[in-house]
Amino acid sequence: MTTADIVVVGSLLVEHIFFIDRLPDLGESFPATRYVIGPGGKGANAAIATSRACHNNPDKADTATGEPGVDVKVRMIGAIGDDGEGKYMLKALSDSQVESSGIRVEKEENTGKAFIMVEETDESRDNRLIYTLGANSVISPYDFKTADTLSNAGAPPDLIISQLEVDMKAVERILETAGKANIKVLLNAAPANNILTKLYRNLTHLVVNESEAAILSGFDLADIKSENFEEIAKMFLGYGVENFILTLGKGGAFYANSEGSDLIKAFEVESVDPTGAGDTFVGAYAAEYVRMQKAQEFWDIAKAVKRANAAGALAVTKAGGQTGIPWANEIDDFMAAALVDAPVTAGAEV
Numbered sequence: 187m188t189t190a191d192i193v194v195v196g197s198l199l200v201e202h203i204f205f206i207d208r209l210p211d212l213g214e215s216f217p218a219t220r221y222v223i224g225p226g227g228k229g230a231n232a233a234i235a236t237s238r239a240c241h242n243n244p245d246k247a248d249t250a251t252g253e254p255g256v257d258v259k260v261r262m263i264g265a266i267g268d269d270g271e272g273k274y275m276l277k278a279l280s281d282s283q284v285e286s287s288g289i290r291v292e293k294e295e296n297t298g299k300a301f302i303m304v305e306e307t308d309e310s311r312d313n314r315l316i317y318t319l320g321a322n323s324v325i326s327p328y329d330f331k332t333a334d335t336l337s338n339a340g341a342p343p344d345l346i347i348s349q350l351e352v353d354m355k356a357v358e359r360i361l362e363t364a365g366k367a368n369i370k371v372l373l374n375a376a377p378a379n380n381i382l383t384k385l386y387r388n389l390t391h392l393v394v395n396e397s398e399a400a401i402l403s404g405f406d407l408a409d410i411k412s413e414n415f416e417e418i419a420k421m422f423l424g425y426g427v428e429n430f431i432l433t434l435g436k437g438g439a440f441y442a443n444s445e446g447s448d449l450i451k452a453f454e455v456e457s458v459d460p461t462g463a464g465d466t467f468v469g470a471y472a473a474e475y476v477r478m479q480k481a482q483e484f485w486d487i488a489k490a491v492k493r494a495n496a497a498g499a500l501a502v503t504k505a506g507g508q509t510g511i512p513w514a515n516e517i518d519d520f521m522a523a524a525l526v527d528a529p530v531t532a533g534a535e536v
Contacts, residue, residue: 192259194496196263202300204302207306208305229262233350238391260285263329264290331363333364374394391429395431438451457501462508475490
């Protein structure tokens, strides 16, 4: 079997999720209808989403549709505190077959935390999120001076995935180092922040949602609409990005590269919690890209986006950034059922 390696560099956070009927007013104490704690962080979410998209659910082996023909190993680089929540994060990664030797344990820092409010009366299940980086803040540019820091036993990965929930300068150093070593990179530019324009040429994939696209492109958020998608995409492709993807939640996802562009419709599901849906999209898309590359198949970006849409849709059906992340056979089953049941409207934007 062909093997592949994906490295995810990013944040690890424990999520505390409060489901509420409405946002409390200033100075008001307001009860949550329920509370859920779970593993999260955009980096850990993407690592788990990528790994699960490459493997069948070990708890549902009897329903497996067959493992993909490429054995993808996912390795996480990040930092946790020397505490119970850090151990909790390591177990979550292990349970999803993510290798964690690249995670530093910081004795002077706590594991990062996120506090999320989800409005249950809102049909879209809108959420509000605040977080504290904790140990994630120790990740610095000095950690990525050479490609060896991103490699496994000297072998460079087939793809690096990163987001912007760790130090910005560290991410920029990753892009510089990967570019010099000809390592392919997927950047999910979230939370949105402008990177050096010259670094876009080191991106094989740029994934953004509407608000992130607005900040990075300079467009007003109100102008991130279908008639402008091509113009926005051409801007980033002109900077050197190979594949541009704009996730649109219920509107699906728009893609563009040198071969063309299109809008891929979303899948219809009942949304419970959108937290982590965008990270799930990234993981499934990355897994499909690497699988095609290693299998020496034609790069079918539309197929990868459609599968990522399916994974993102499944992710919103359960509470928590990682709880709803689907495995490969679950994505297969969902897409097969969708072909029978018909079209369309939910996806990944968060």
